Amino acid sequence: MATAAIEIENLSKDYPFGFLNLKKRTSLEGLTMSVENGEVFGFLGPNGAGKSTTIKLLVGLIFPTAGTARILGKSISDISMHADIGYLPEQPYFYDYLTAAELLDYFARFHNLTAQDRKSRVERMLKRVGLETAGKIQLRKYSKGMLQRVGLAQAILHDPKVVILDEPMSGLDPVGRREVRDIILELKQAGKTVLFSTHILPDAEMLCDRVGVIVGGKLRGVGAPDEIVGMKAQAMEVFFEYDGAEAGLLCLLKKSTQTGKRYRLQLPEAELYAALQQLGIAGAKVLSVTQVKATLEEYFMHLVEADRAQAPAVEVSGK
Amino acid sequence: MSRVGIVALNTFREAVRDRVLYNLVFFALVMIAASILVGQISIDIESMVIVTLGLTAISVIGLLIAVFIGVGLVSKEMDKRTLYALLAKPVRRWEFLLGKFGGLVLTLAVNTIAMAVGLFLAMSLIKRSGEHLEGAVLVAVYFILLKLALVVALALLFSCYTTPLLSILSTAGLYIAGLFVMEMRAVQSGTISPALGALLRWLSYVLPNFGNFDVMAAAAHGRAIPRALIAQNTAYAVLYCAVVLAAAAAIFTRRNLK
Numbered sequence: 001m002a003t004a005a006i007e008i009e010n011l012s013k014d015y016p017f018g019f020l021n022l023k024k025r026t027s028l029e030g031l032t033m034s035v036e037n038g039e040v041f042g043f044l045g046p047n048g049a050g051k052s053t054t055i056k057l058l059v060g061l062i063f064p065t066a067g068t069a070r071i072l073g074k075s076i077s078d079i080s081m082h083a084d085i086g087y088l089p090e091q092p093y094f095y096d097y098l099t100a101a102e103l104l105d106y107f108a109r110f111h112n113l114t115a116q117d118r119k120s121r122v123e124r125m126l127k128r129v130g131l132e133t134a135g136k137i138q139l140r141k142y143s144k145g146m147l148q149r150v151g152l153a154q155a156i157l158h159d160p161k162v163v164i165l166d167e168p169m170s171g172l173d174p175v176g177r178r179e180v181r182d183i184i185l186e187l188k189q190a191g192k193t194v195l196f197s198t199h200i201l202p203d204a205e206m207l208c209d210r211v212g213v214i215v216g217g218k219l220r221g222v223g224a225p226d227e228i229v230g231m232k233a234q235a236m237e238v239f240f241e242y243d244g245a246e247a248g249l250l251c252l253l254k255k256s257t258q259t260g261k262r263y264r265l266q267l268p269e270a271e272l273y274a275a276l277q278q279l280g281i282a283g284a285k286v287l288s289v290t291q292v293k294a295t296l297e298e299y300f301m302h303l304v305e306a307d308r309a310q311a312p313a314v315e316v317s318g319k
Numbered sequence: 320m321s322r323v324g325i326v327a328l329n330t331f332r333e334a335v336r337d338r339v340l341y342n343l344v345f346f347a348l349v350m351i352a353a354s355i356l357v358g359q360i361s362i363d364i365e366s367m368v369i370v371t372l373g374l375t376a377i378s379v380i381g382l383l384i385a386v387f388i389g390v391g392l393v394s395k396e397m398d399k400r401t402l403y404a405l406l407a408k409p410v411r412r413w414e415f416l417l418g419k420f421g422g423l424v425l426t427l428a429v430n431t432i433a434m435a436v437g438l439f440l441a442m443s444l445i446k447r448s449g450e451h452l453e454g455a456v457l458v459a460v461y462f463i464l465l466k467l468a469l470v471v472a473l474a475l476l477f478s479c480y481t482t483p484l485l486s487i488l489s490t491a492g493l494y495i496a497g498l499f500v501m502e503m504r505a506v507q508s509g510t511i512s513p514a515l516g517a518l519l520r521w522l523s524y525v526l527p528n529f530g531n532f533d534v535m536a537a538a539a540h541g542r543a544i545p546r547a548l549i550a551q552n553t554a555y556a557v558l559y560c561a562v563v564l565a566a567a568a569a570i571f572t573r574r575n576l577k
Contacts, residue, residue, distance in 0.1 A: 059407040060407070085407065089407075097332070098332075110322060
């Protein structure tokens with residue numbers, strides 16, 4: 001039986017706080033999910049939802065209060081697992097007294113690569129992230145976007161099977177974002193598994209085989225972007241031009257958004273035929289009729305608002 | 320190269336690039352000034368003055384580096400989050416800690432050796448020192464290095480769980496208390512309450528005994544230092560460092576890096 005690249009079972013993380021640490025704040029609650037081999041998985045959620053907590057648990061920077069996780073079949077507490085993963089921290093910061101080439105060489109040493117192999121990989125990676133001319137400049141002189149690129153280079157330098165990226169598009173200009181997207185797609189083509197968290201939903205929609213939405217420390221939905229947005233009822237949009245004041249059309253005009261003589265009307269698919277008939281009778285000129293496709297953003301906002309309506313994003317309780 | 324060695328060499332590189340070794344210029348100036356001035360002092364004590372001054376400067380400069388850089392070894396990496404990417408590599412936390420310790424001790428060793436060379440140069444300028452004096456100064460320098468390694472281990476321990484300011488205060492406090500270990504042990508039971516006496520005796524065995532590493536007076540007078548003391552201090556420093564580093568590793572291995 002094929003094992004998923006990342007398997008997470010009932011993973012929870014509480015942080016103690018307050019006097020004598022008697023209170024706890026739950027950052028992640030019973031997360032169970034998996035990321036298949038060769039899959040690009042997007043981890044979505046608002047700030048403080050638990051995305052970075054999950055990622056830090058996976059790479060061993062923090063330890064779970066409960067639950068287990070395995071990467072490539074190995075427990076996350078097994079240090080040998082780290083040889084097969086690449087990790088880009090959120091808002092990465094590196095030793096600023098090193099040049100990018102020195103930093104990459106330093107990290108490569110932990111993977112037992114020969115000096116020649118390290119040299120060629122470092123050159124290749126710097127070129128891949130567009131830093132070939134800046135490789136010999138100390139990192140203290142790098143911009144945020146350049147540091148993000150160095151971070152990406154160190155994450156994939158040793159050709160890991162699983163790449164975990166925490167907000168990889170953060171701090172990048174449109175060109176940089178495009179390049180990161182290309183790298184993620186290249187990794188996918190090379191059969192790598194990629195898990196990344198992001199706030200930029202169109203990127204997730206474009207890149208991911210599946211996404212998981214986490215809100216308030218709980219996983220609220222997992223699936224292919226098309227699938228999960230399909231859960232939301234869809235609508236039709238009619239774009240028309242009208243210059244009259246027909247009484248029978250007043251109801252529709254009130255529901256529409258007007259720009260000069262042009263109106264944009266959204267209505268359920270079931271009401272479309274009747275509305276078109278009314279518009280025809282009134283002499284309106286129908287310019288277009290399109291299906292309104294729910295976006296991942298709408299789905300995301302729907303979950304966030306539902307969570308806010310139900311409960312606070314984090315639970316606070318005495319021990 | 321081992322993972323500990325990789326981290327250690329990078330820590331050394333950091334110290335060099337952060338111009339830590341620039342203190343050598345200050346030391347060189349002190350020694351040059353002392354060599355000039357000491358010539359005007361009585362001929363019988365010029366060696367003693369230069370050795371005392373040189374060893375004190377080596378010790379004080381080393382202590383400042385050990386404490387102020389030592390307390391930032393881990394906390395700075397956590398604050399700046401530079402260790403996040405590193406700990407995702409196949410490196411254990413205790414290996415990282417040991418590497419940081421080794422890197423700073425290596426920096427201090429290079430620094431101390433360079434200063435010792437400066438001291439010997441100054442001694443050669445005023446000359447008339449015998450073999451005993453040079454041998455004793457070498458041992459005194461070695462003891463300073465052992466003491467500095469112990470201070471680095473303590474600073475690293477505090478750096479794993481508290482703020483840099485508290486780490487500095489705790490390390491400095493322990494250092495000062497450690498200078499008076501023999502006095503604590505020598506307190507007569509009749510002069511204080513039995514409970515306090517017992518507490519002082521217990522503390523005198525738990526606290527690092529920094530007084531043992533001070534052979535400055537013997538070195539300045541050119542008295543030979545017994546081999547047994549060299550072996551004893553070496554074993555003491557190695558064991559004490561091992562215990563402190565094990566405690567640091569136990570804390571750091573369980574620490575959540577938020």
